[in-house]
Amino acid sequence: xxxxxxxxxxxxxxxxxxxxxxxxxxxxxxxxxxxxxxxxxxx
Numbered sequence: 001x002x003x004x005x006x007x008x009x010x011x012x013x014x015x016x017x018x019x020x021x022x023x024x025x026x027x028x029x030x031x032x033x034x035x036x037x038x039x040x041x042x043x
Contacts, residue, residue, distance in 0.1 A: 001011045019040065026036045 022036045025031045026033050
């Protein structure tokens, strides 16, 4: 995204949106909680 010239704020917004999607998926029991935890610690 940086190479595409996107701003830091724009990238942070997108990253946060992706994290919220995974968090929602865990709350709906669509994916195991370990998946979200692994993603949250790697970002």
